[in-house]
Amino acid sequence: MKDVYLFSGFLGSGKTSMLTYVLQQLKEKGLKPAVIMNELGKLPFDSQAVDEEIPLKEMLEGCICCSGAEKTEAQIQSLLADSQFDVLIIETTGAAHPVEALDAVYSPLFADQLNIKGIVTVADSKLWLDRETLPPQVRSLFLEQIRHAHLLLANKMDLLSEKEQAKVVYELQAVNPNAFILQTTNGKVPLHLLEELQATARASSENVKSAKIGKQLQLSSRLVELDNSFTQEEFEKWIQSLPSTVYRIKGYVPIEGVRNPFLFQYAYGLVQWLPEYIKMPAKIVMIGENIQEIDIESLSRN
Template identity: 30%
Template structure:
């Protein structure tokens, strides 16, 4: 990504813009939370900015936000905490010069919060932006398994969070929620834990748990705790960016729903996340597809502008030729598929 707008040398004495970083593993519900708070801010007439990072080279979540009428600056095909760090700092600087009331940053599900904090606290950003909260969204249905299979990723995203949001609480069992609470207590007892359904924390639709100002002393206490954790952390544990890859496909024809759903349900376990927009043969309208660790969700969606039909797959191992061939078999009578 290239940001063209010239950036002045100083902020001219303006107060740093508060920024809230939303992280969490792939498919945990980060965009759902972000959409909920953005709608709330719109109702209040608040001026906000959004930075969104997609691991794949095609945006899905950004298209959803734009289709809901929100302005988004995106950084794609990499992770803001390392591969596209310089672009992230440049984009962060640009949105800060617009002086929004708050900046929301949605990190890719593979983001390392340690490197992300390092990028967000670059020297020339310090007088422009201040990170007020690091929020990690946890998927209760998959958290326990992921904390064992992808130990380093989950641990780091938990350890450095100010707030842990247990998303999809309406789909969770009491045991699943209790497992997350125990894990947080063991790895980050300073974090506040909230349950959310569709991005809304029960009893607090004003998002004060997220938007309220953090006292400087409290913020420094949290940062001191993070520094202690970082000092004891084995940097060699974290390898998410070499372990995961993405594949993007543009669909040029509608799919046969039954074939597509069967294909998605038979994805190998190495593919942990898939998402995209599809059209089905014989059905009107656009559909958004979300796949998380074996769970498939397909629902109709109306967005303006309407995005192109495309899919993104993320996993430890991706057989591009096999996936492309299987998708072609899902198309209707006229077949065409562009693998990007």
Template identity: 25%
Template structure:
């Protein structure tokens, strides 16, 4: 990310409190907020009291992966390119970070995809993660009834539970448990926690800081089958978590993941892994959504500059269990390409 402008995505279901949280963040930044550019892509009035706001249209495009994003990809590319060039020409003040607030029904995955694959943007911007805001009052119902809410929670690098003062204590605790089951690697903040927001708007960094305090790669969910119905989610979700004690072949890993994603298709909600590859230094981060496997990239260093490393590999798949026998089929695909799974 050195020299690139970090781009954080703020997502969450309709009415979850995204704009309220973003306003609070900008107020906390005070003078430093002038270096932050905000892209709003929300239906209706933004209500954001920040003078540097650029709007994307409220159009909906169904991308090839099956995701919905309430901005045509080309429009997002044009907006980010224009902002960079305007700052370069001094038509607008320079900015050192950018936040995109998505619509309440948007899948944040296409933003990451765009930043990875559009050459101009990839050379100038770096994806800094996704913060998903969950409404403590209505979040449990959203997770039961709306696939978009589940998808957002699964893709989050960090989660923020809003309106906890309006929800019952037992309801909030139950929702926290559901979110932890859907996305155990994401730090979970709450509006009652009194935390400073600066770290939350670096979601990937927040997740990395959380992992850096634990042994291993941070994806330690326990090897073997974890496929089961997630309590509180209104559909059958499977989680398959596997570990290997030794480095793997990069080519074999790519083939395994492509095969697993081809099998699950649009029902593959998230692929996330931390790998050591034979003949390559350092650790490598693996990410994918639906049918799209993102470029494998070096993991960022943890706090203090050193990434905790045990030499092994860890992988987690989160998917909708639509087809009978999906758990066993996915495990077999991975084991066939990547032997030596820890039992």
């Protein structure tokens, strides 16, 4: 039997950081992991966090819980047939309803080969405190991801005061009284907490109404190639001009005077720049509502 974990969490919550940390612990323990990553974008940026020797399946431009369910089944079948692994981790897109996503993993074709351990949800603690600013459908999804977790990470605690930290934990516990809540920074969760999980989501999933996330949230992605270089200030000024319906931007941005493009991440007003030591393609993926209507021309320099 292969243990399976489903990593859930809203856009920019820290799922990939958690994934990287868990993979490191599995390898140190002598266990062989495999990964299925589901992204809305056309470029597999997050998958670059996975070492080459780890079996990896990517599902781009699709949702693991909707039309992508059959693809998920095919990917799992492929892994079971072609790869040697002990643990399977499925990282869903931030737009995935966790129970629907978990249901997509169940199949009579390989049910006897998989032990579904549970849903691990990463919640952005700062975003939780600001959740009333989110559109109603987005806020509803945020709550659903928290409500259905078996293990809940209250992430980005380093950004909050002690009073705010206590408030987040108290309120998350009220939404999901059954999950163990761990306060984290950078998604650092001890492996033993995952190993102690025993999923009960299969029984409860029958009572969950399909969220039809793609239609309700109108989430989409857009790939933008960057032909110019920028200063960090110029690029961040453009970011600040974007509407609140842009939830996530990630990619590689060429910076003036720097040889290689920087890894850039944006989520809900928070910006992160990380230097790269190899030349990556100068492209970004934007994720949000009605993303095709965003004015990209203003990004071009005169």
